[in-house]
Amino acid sequence: MSASAPARSADCARCLALCCVGPAFVASADFALDKPAGVPCPHLRADDLCGIHDRLRERGFGGCAVFDCFGAGQQVVQVTFGGARRRTTAMFDALEVLRPLHEVLALLDEAVASPGHGAAAADLRTRVEALVSLDAGALVDVDLAAVRGEAGALFDAVVVEARTGRRGPDLRGADLVGADLRRRDLRGARLRSALLVGADLRGVDLDRAELLGADLRGADVRGAHLAGALLLTAPQLAATRGDHATTVPAHLARPDHWAPVPPAR
Ligand code: SF4
Structure with a gap:
């Protein structure tokens, strides 16, 4: 900025x-x-x-x-x-x-x-x-x-x-409402404007996956790797359910309602 x-x-x-x-x-x-x-x-x-x-x-x-x-x-x-x-x-x-x-x-x-x-x-x-x-x-x-x-x-x-060298599936605009995506390889996926309301993305690696305009309301991203996701905004992230194991892009803050990161031992 x-x-x-x-x-x-x-x-x-x-x-x-x-x-x-x-x-x-x-x-x-x-x-x-x-x-x-x-x-x-x-x-x-x-x-x-x-x-x-x-x-x-x-x-x-x-x-x-x-x-x-x-x-x-x-x-x-x-x-x-x-x-x-x-x-x-x-x-x-x-x-x-x-x-x-x-x-x-x-x-x-x-x-x-x-x-x-x-x-x-x-x-x-x-x-x-x-x-x-x-x-x-x-x-x-x-x-x-x-x-x-x-x-x-x-x-x-x-x-x-x-996405060069990391081409995932093209799911632009796809209806994935409530879908169980835990076993899908979504690295490099194109998810622009995809409907991911309530989708199960627990533990999914979204490295270099495009999330521009994706509807992530209620999506379960506990343990998901979002740090490398592309074009993800703060309101989209805030609409998800994450936890201490979810990684987020460096330019975005972890939503307050997610489970807090446990203190280091
Ligand atoms: S509930 Fe609160 S934040 Fe929402 S429109 Fe009403 S005053 Fe504004």
């Missing part, structure tokens, strides 16, 4: 709870109640912090526990709107653009380490950072599809390069 780059993770204390007010939610396994767009969640406190932050999963709000705006919320409030103290609908519009741009930036932070494509990734990161800095009026005209298209092609090239 460049010294001037915005932080790539949420800082709710510097936001105005935009993600707890702006989106509409339909009651589901991830969010326990219906909520119309623009209406504050009933658990939102007057100080714009969550009243059940330490009990989200137990209370049926697991989706909130894993959500990450990649730092877009504080960018909207502190930069785009100059440290405003009150929410406005224009902030929600800006967040709709900035959140996907910040996600692209988080992935580009990994891609810049690519030996063959790092320079292209750094160039694209600079251009996306310029978009992130636009004012609110210009932000809504950003061509998100074009940014995603260029980034997607670049991530493809990064993955192809990283």
